[in-house]
Amino acid sequence: MSVRAGLTRRRFLEVSSLAAGGLVVSCQLPGRSGGRPATEGASGAFAPNAWISIAPDGSVRFACHRNEMGQDIHTTLTMLVAEELELDPRSIEVRQAAVDPASFTNSLLGAQITGGSTSVRDAWEPLRRASATARTLLVEAAAARWGVPVGECAVEAGKIRHAQHGTLSYGDVVADAAARPVPENVELKPLSAFRVIGRPLRRLDGAAKARGGERYGIDVSLPGMRYAALVACPVLGGKSVAFDRDAALARDGVREVVDLGEAVAVVADDWWTAQSALGALDVRWDEGPAASLDDAALAASLEEGAQEAGAVVKAAGDSAAVLSRAGSSLSARYTTQLLAHMTLEPQNCVAVVSPDGVDVHASTQYPQGAQAAAADAAGVSVERVRVHSQPIGGGFGRRLDVDFVAQAVRIAKALPSGTPVKLVWSREEDTTHDFYRPPSLHVMRGAVEGGAISALEHKLVSPSVTARLFPVFVNEGIDPFMTEGTADLSYSIPNLDLRSVIREVGLRVGYWRSVSHAQNAFAVESFVDELAHASGEDPIALRLAMLKELPRQSAVLRKAVAASGYRPKAVRSKAWGVASMQCYGSHVALVAVVSGTAEALRVEGLHFAVDCGIAIHPDQVVAQIEGAAVSGLMNTIRAKVSLRNGRVEQGNFDDHPIPRMNEVPPIHVMLSDSDEAPGGIGEVGTPLVAPAIANAVFSLTGRRIRSLPLEDSGVRFV
Amino acid sequence: MIEFELNGERVSTDATADTPLLWVLRDRMGLAGTKYGCGRALCGACTVHLDGKPARSCQLPVGGLAGRRVTTIEGLVGPEAEAVQSAWDRHQVPQCGYCQSGQVMSATALLRDNPTPDETEIERAMTGHLCRCGTYGRIRRAIADAARTLEGGA
Numbered sequence: 001m002s003v004r005a006g007l008t009r010r011r012f013l014e015v016s017s018l019a020a021g022g023l024v025v026s027c028q029l030p031g032r033s034g035g036r037p038a039t040e041g042a043s044g045a046f047a048p049n050a051w052i053s054i055a056p057d058g059s060v061r062f063a064c065h066r067n068e069m070g071q072d073i074h075t076t077l078t079m080l081v082a083e084e085l086e087l088d089p090r091s092i093e094v095r096q097a098a099v100d101p102a103s104f105t106n107s108l109l110g111a112q113i114t115g116g117s118t119s120v121r122d123a124w125e126p127l128r129r130a131s132a133t134a135r136t137l138l139v140e141a142a143a144a145r146w147g148v149p150v151g152e153c154a155v156e157a158g159k160i161r162h163a164q165h166g167t168l169s170y171g172d173v174v175a176d177a178a179a180r181p182v183p184e185n186v187e188l189k190p191l192s193a194f195r196v197i198g199r200p201l202r203r204l205d206g207a208a209k210a211r212g213g214e215r216y217g218i219d220v221s222l223p224g225m226r227y228a229a230l231v232a233c234p235v236l237g238g239k240s241v242a243f244d245r246d247a248a249l250a251r252d253g254v255r256e257v258v259d260l261g262e263a264v265a266v267v268a269d270d271w272w273t274a275q276s277a278l279g280a281l282d283v284r285w286d287e288g289p290a291a292s293l294d295d296a297a298l299a300a301s302l303e304e305g306a307q308e309a310g311a312v313v314k315a316a317g318d319s320a321a322v323l324s325r326a327g328s329s330l331s332a333r334y335t336t337q338l339l340a341h342m343t344l345e346p347q348n349c350v351a352v353v354s355p356d357g358v359d360v361h362a363s364t365q366y367p368q369g370a371q372a373a374a375a376d377a378a379g380v381s382v383e384r385v386r387v388h389s390q391p392i393g394g395g396f397g398r399r400l401d402v403d404f405v406a407q408a409v410r411i412a413k414a415l416p417s418g419t420p421v422k423l424v425w426s427r428e429e430d431t432t433h434d435f436y437r438p439p440s441l442h443v444m445r446g447a448v449e450g451g452a453i454s455a456l457e458h459k460l461v462s463p464s465v466t467a468r469l470f471p472v473f474v475n476e477g478i479d480p481f482m483t484e485g486t487a488d489l490s491y492s493i494p495n496l497d498l499r500s501v502i503r504e505v506g507l508r509v510g511y512w513r514s515v516s517h518a519q520n521a522f523a524v525e526s527f528v529d530e531l532a533h534a535s536g537e538d539p540i541a542l543r544l545a546m547l548k549e550l551p552r553q554s555a556v557l558r559k560a561v562a563a564s565g566y567r568p569k570a571v572r573s574k575a576w577g578v579a580s581m582q583c584y585g586s587h588v589a590l591v592a593v594v595s596g597t598a599e600a601l602r603v604e605g606l607h608f609a610v611d612c613g614i615a616i617h618p619d620q621v622v623a624q625i626e627g628a629a630v631s632g633l634m635n636t637i638r639a640k641v642s643l644r645n646g647r648v649e650q651g652n653f654d655d656h657p658i659p660r661m662n663e664v665p666p667i668h669v670m671l672s673d674s675d676e677a678p679g680g681i682g683e684v685g686t687p688l689v690a691p692a693i694a695n696a697v698f699s700l701t702g703r704r705i706r707s708l709p710l711e712d713s714g715v716r717f718v
Numbered sequence: 719m720i721e722f723e724l725n726g727e728r729v730s731t732d733a734t735a736d737t738p739l740l741w742v743l744r745d746r747m748g749l750a751g752t753k754y755g756c757g758r759a760l761c762g763a764c765t766v767h768l769d770g771k772p773a774r775s776c777q778l779p780v781g782g783l784a785g786r787r788v789t790t791i792e793g794l795v796g797p798e799a800e801a802v803q804s805a806w807d808r809h810q811v812p813q814c815g816y817c818q819s820g821q822v823m824s825a826t827a828l829l830r831d832n833p834t835p836d837e838t839e840i841e842r843a844m845t846g847h848l849c850r851c852g853t854y855g856r857i858r859r860a861i862a863d864a865a866r867t868l869e870g871g872a
Contacts, residue, residue: 070812344761
């Protein structure tokens, strides 16, 4: 879904120059007039939201407005800038942009935020346009200086050339360019002229990352910095009542103890000292209402939700009538588990509170949210908060929440003014106090007639992340992110009744890679398979029969099937399972190959076919599918969070495992050639892994597993 | 004071003896390349070389390191390291990159110990390293490629 506000059509560009005479091209919201002449110097038209700046020495800087968490957005967006400026991307200096929602709001999400596989879709046109405008002004300036028509000038590698007049570099003409009126419409390069987009390129941060040179939030170091560790109430949502402050302060190197309510923090000269002192606090907790929360209570909450009528997400025809009339209809329920994010870099933040305002340094996907949370925690206006976003050691949606930013600021406030403090959560704190992927329950009913599904009903029951984080998007009981994967069902089915029930279950939930796509895909693609088997239809043919109106989707399904050697029935202890969905504007199909027996299952391979439109950085698109598939395996095989007495029972990678090298099969990715505008890619490899494997397990063993993780049903993967 | 060799230089620390080497490196020596991921030797992000062999620095109390030789990612040199890091570049291994220091430390140690590892040996040497971004397939291929590079004397 999109919460687009029409910004991409109505953005205006405003050009101004840096005091030193450079050229700055920015992007403004509607309301500012376009076509205004840019000015030189510090007065008047200085634009606060700059993407591209070019200095008189010709150096080009790109302020990247989205956050890098491994998804390669820094390099990919730099490639867009490089394309229109006719530059080698490696010659552009990439920096992280400051918080500036006026310039950097994500048009699909409504804030300066990185998530939902939106960054490329959001920037595809505006960023190229900004770069093309810069180029146009530079060429016009050179042409004017030479007294020749613009059409006689060529651009290459940072230089403008004319057959008779020779060459001027970008740096030579930035001052002239800044003085020119901004053109309202510039032409973007056609696909056929692309020299950067779609071509091989080593990611710009790769070399540093291979040599331990990247600095994440957790690595930030400031002079005079202290370190904080914390212990949160082991029962979710509980509060501190009393603790032995003096016992902690008596320890060498401990500087302060700060009561945060939901947790108690120790501040020391180094993190080990702080973490080691937590035991001395001997905190007494008021466990609060969640003390009775357990798995059974969670399941009961969802079950109660299933009794509600729910909000209608999509309806067509009369499914109730068709299902009661149909010769045989099928009913099934599916459930998915709570999951922790387990980002390898645990949650952390460096905060400084001083008369100058507040500085936070954080691995964050939501710098605007971090700014607001820091301002609130410090009791200052957002204008006095500077967010220094760092490269992230794994996001997966965890870094959309800014709880640790607020905590760090509150701790900083308790220290002498101007003292930086680095708060780091231990792995155990991270695992036991996450914003978990919500559990879900899916009530399915359907029938097959004439080789296609004639009626499908899907009631999705789950708590809503959006109701907590972005409540403005929840309308009439529908959370638009929760219904992705059902509201945008790719199949043409004449009788449809798709509903959702938002049902809180007593703990805080968060966005986890692919959000509800993974959960809805597990239910839908498993159920389609069940309908196929029950009615004697081939699972591929059944899907293709319903995809005639979506040729891009049927194309990837055919590709994945062909590449995997798919067979509808198991052959010599090997079986194939298929799943297909459109998500985030891309089309994905997956065939999983599974061998063995129910006691010793082995995933032999995953065959993906993806149509994401134009692949700006093709190898990194493949890398994202490969990586997201491993997140998919994590959600499928054995990982889960369980609750007892309001406590999360898992604490580290031993009891909340993530896939290891020896558990990950070969992953094959085929990208379709396409001229369509790019779709999202960061998350699209995740949702289909569970249903494809579950479908293969059925084909192999005859066991239909309707809940995740699969091993909870007694099968074993080796 | 505890004295040991760090990346070829003699250093000393007044950290308490029970302080894991990981935190001495990060918080006292200014070397942030070695990462904290789990604190229990489950993830491998904290891997350094101790007397030339891979070791989990989160499990090395600095008190036991007197006179020992520690190498971190910042001090990793030699033909195997170069082969690994070049292969990492060619195969575009890192995504978020947080686990990669540890991965490179173990991959380098593997090739120093066994210049021609087969797939099983690569897997055995590297399975202790978690990658939440899922770059395992590329890690495998990069190590095999690095081994070929060393073999060819390139």
